[in-house]
Structure formats: structure tokens, C-alpha cells
Amino acid sequence: MTKVTSEQETTTRDRTRAEQALLAGLVEYGLFVPSEVPGIYGRGVVYEAVLAGFNHFLSQQTREDGACCLHFPPIMPRANLERIGYLESFPHLAGLVFSFEGGDVDHLELLSQLQNGESYAGAVKMTDVVLNSATCQPLYPTLRGKRLPDGGSLFDLVAYCFRREPSHDPIRMQSFRMREHVCLGHPADVRRWRERWLVRAREMFQRIGLKVDEVVANDPFFGRGGRMLATEQRASEAKFEFVLPISSTEAPTAIMSFNYHEDHFTGPYDIRTSDGARAHSACLGIGIERIAIALFKTHGFDPETWPASVRAHLGLSGKPRPEGTPGGDAA
């Protein structure tokens, strides 16, 4: 075992303290409503207005892309998860949905177990649905066997995602909305798209007062084999993140990540380019909840006090805060 130095101990303690302070602020201002389980929060109307404001800002900034917009529900077919190898790489983060399929007698047994404080896990069965692991994963099956148009395809997606990593750090939720831009096409199409984002992402965040850094990153692959995968991913620079400090000043948090999948997702679904080649894909994961939290952390818990230019970009200025109206309306 690696010896934990006292310096590391201090850092961990400071980090926890910083996380707690951030969460306490979010709760005090009615932005977050805690539950009994870490990483699951209700959100108040002002938080929702800021999230909707950023979504609107992003839509404005990227309108000329002409991406196809889709909204996905928080669950998807279990077959999706299995086909793309999620259980190989991230079994510890997945959420599988189990349901009761029995009759009256089985039901009585379940209730008796529940009453006696015993586990009733054996009374329910694995279903054919799972929680979304990432916003882009429900997309690929809808393109199964398709030929993309010349120049490839662009999608602008949003969905609730699930990650089984209970934490008291408000930026690490078990259930959170993630927006993704997905590009599919020839490797050259994907490269061009990536270069464009590299230029505009930093500028976009600057407009709303967030100073981000760009770093090469890796996914949290599971287990001993995962360490090798992470090293390979870093070496190929297939993933990079835009980071800034949110819940801790020492460890910056990713608020947007670029992921080049090559044919990892297009392969299992036989998605091809206009000339019949196997398409490549890449996604830009836009952590809209982390961005909203970063805005509160950076500019303060009350958006009424934010810089006028930031409020203007987020569409928060000019109109008085509507009492009794959910921020995003569509939620």
C-alpha cells in the first residue's frame, strides 16, 4: 500500500472542507435541495434559470452548426450498454434497472422481507433497461446501418445521465443533465470539427466569466486492466478536458470534455460515411450542471449580483425574476 503523506492528508481535508462549503452555499440559497442520499439533489427555480440561460447561450453560439437536436429520457435499452462494452470498462458506474414480475405469493414474500428489514433483492428481476451512462449512447442505435451525408452528421443532445459514484462533492452527482455535441463522419470531418471547438470553447467560456484550462485526460476505467487503458488513452490524446477550480482550489474540475471514439460506437452499429467507409465519431460532453455550479462559485450565489455582461449572455438581464415559474419551463 502507498503511504499517505501528511501533505496529502491536508489536501484531502481542505478539499472536503471546500466541497462542504460549496454545498452549504447552494443549499442556503435554495439552489440545491438535498436528499438522504449523497449526489441526488432537487434544484430550485434560480438554479434552473441559470442552467436554462447557459443552454440558451450555447444554442445561440452554435446555431450556425445546424446540428440535429434530440432529447433523450434517463433510461435506455440494456442492450446498448452491453454492445458498446460499457460493462467491460466502467462496470462500477453503471445503473441497471430491476423490477418485480411476480404474483400475489411472491409479493407477500417481498413485503415480509421488507417488514423484517431483510434484503428483497432476490424478489426483483433484471429488466431490459438501464440508466443512461452518457448522453450520446442512446444516439448510436438510432443510426444503425445508416450512411451519413457528405461531410458527416452533427447532433446536439441532452439527457439525464447516471454515474454510481456517491459523493458529498456537489459537482459529482449520481444523476445529472449532460449536453453533448456529437460529430460522425470521416476522420478528417471529425478533426475539422474538433479544431473549430478548440478555438471557440475558450472564447465562449470567457464571455461568461469562466477561465478554463485545457488538459489531456483519461476516463475512470475500472480495475487493474483499466490503468493500462487510461495510459493508452492519454498517450493518444483521445480525450481532453476544459477544467477550472470549482469545489476545490487544488484539483480543477472538468466542465467540458472532448472524446474521440474512432469506431468504438459506429462499429457495433455499422454506421458508414457517404462513400461506404466505416464512420468515426467524437463527442463534446458539455457538463451543463457543473457549468451552472461554476457560475455560482465564480460570480456568487445570487445571479442578481453577477456582472451585467454575464447576465446579458445568459439572458438573465432585462426581465424581472418570475416568481412561481420554473426556470427552464420544459425542465
Add this chain to the structure above:
Amino acid sequence: MTKVTSEQETTTRDRTRAEQALLAGLVEYGLFVPSEVPGIYGRGVVYEAVLAGFNHFLSQQTREDGACCLHFPPIMPRANLERIGYLESFPHLAGLVFSFEGGDVDHLELLSQLQNGESYAGAVKMTDVVLNSATCQPLYPTLRGKRLPDGGSLFDLVAYCFRREPSHDPIRMQSFRMREHVCLGHPADVRRWRERWLVRAREMFQRIGLKVDEVVANDPFFGRGGRMLATEQRASEAKFEFVLPISSTEAPTAIMSFNYHEDHFTGPYDIRTSDGARAHSACLGIGIERIAIALFKTHGFDPETWPASVRAHLGLSGKPRPEGTPGGDAA
């Protein structure tokens, strides 16, 4: 067994045909994107714009209520589900989240089961989270032990809900957004609130061209004991629904339901009125997805052709349809 008469057979066949026609239309116009599992659909930008439009209309119509608005994620603590007796009454509809908690060796076993087409249900464990069964259920624990203000409290909530009832009828989804208005207070407060809604609900739907009927209803309680509960619920008129034909002309669909809970939810969480009495609660479940589908079914699959007054109420008129912009933005 009850003999199925040929008349019933015809009705079932017609209903299935009507359901299929509705789903086919929704898919053809890009409003729904089907998945491999019945009852799970992606939604297109025009559908999202109509859903957001109705949400906005509802917010306008109810602004003077001054309700407290909250957004909840699609999962909640399992303890919530257990405390309110959901597994007693609706075990067949619940969705429990299981996750992998093992090490490298367990992981290899899971992967070998997956590869051999065997069940790996035994490799995952029941967690402390479940899918939301109803939008108001995450609310009650946040009010635990509280005294309500004089006149009670009003909430305006939205969340994704889960019901394990796979169906090819597009109005019966496994995963759908539900908005709820919740009233807590003295029985008299709840009664006044109910009377107010009875007057305005019909008028509200009339404005957007939906002709609803009001019927006494019951919840789909499980099993043999459930039939008695359903009869009792009908006799006490604790639940009534606003219905109109959507996927079938014979069997109307509920798009809004009023549910009087008495102290079913306030009891387990010890929620009291300002004078210390046990509070009562009632909710108005607003089936925003079914209302959106009813609008498409009633006025046609292209909102550009809808009556001007309906478009105006939904905020769809005046502005050209924005290409490449998600309808609700906040999703």
C-alpha cells in the same frame, strides 16, 4: 377464465391499430425517435418546443398561485419508496437501481456471464436509489418534521418518472416527464385548492383546443388485494381524472389527475399545519407528455398548421422555428 367476446376482440384490435397509427405519425414527423425497447423514445426539437410551450402556458395560467418551483432528478432514495408503501400497492411498476460493487475477480465473472449469454443479475447489488415513481414523492422527505405556514403550502414540481409497463401505445411510456402541483395544509385548504382547479382546468384545456371530460378514477393497485383498494378509492372519490381520446377513440386517456392523499405522505414524514395538526396533502398530476401528444393528435403533426389562438397560447406564434436549437433549451 372470462371468455373474450368477439366485440372485445375487435375493440382491442382497433385500439392497437389506432396506437400504431399514432406512433407511426409521431416517428414520421421526427417528434419521437424509437428505441429497441417499447415505451422509451428520444424526442425531436418540435416536440420539445410544444412541451416547453405548454409548460410556459401552464406557468402563466398559475403564476398568481405563488407556488414554490422545484425540479427533481429521475432517481430518489430507495427509503422514500419504502416509507410511503409504494411496494405494497404498486410493486409491479417500481424500478430499483442495481450496481456492480465487486473487484477484479467478480468483474471477470460478470464479463464471462455476459459473453456466454448468461444472466449476470447475480453480479450486481441493490443500491439505495430507485427511479422516481411520481414527481411529488421526492418532495415529502424535504419537509420532514416541518410546520407549514398558515393557509398551507403550494409546490410546482417537475421530474422524469418511471413506470414498468412496457407498451407500444405512445401515451404509455416507461420514462416520461410529469409536472405536479402539490397542496399541503388543513383539509379545508386542500378542498379550496381542489375547487379552484376544477373551475380553471377545463377552461385552460379549452384555450388550447382540448375538450376534456372529468371522471372518477382509481390507481392501478397490484394483485388481489388491490381490487379492494381500487373500489374503496372510487367510493371515496379520492382520485379523479381529466380525460380525452388520444391513442384510441374508445378508451379515453387521462392527461391530468387529482389525487387526495389525506395523511398518506405527510404521516411518515410528520408534516404538520401551523397549529400543529397533522397536515393533509393532495396533488394535481399534469401529464405534460400526454398533453403534448394530445395536441399533436388533435391539431395535426405539424404545429405550423395549428389554429392561431392555440399557437399564441403556447408561445409558438410570431417567431420562426429556430433550426438547430433545442426546443426547451433546459431540457
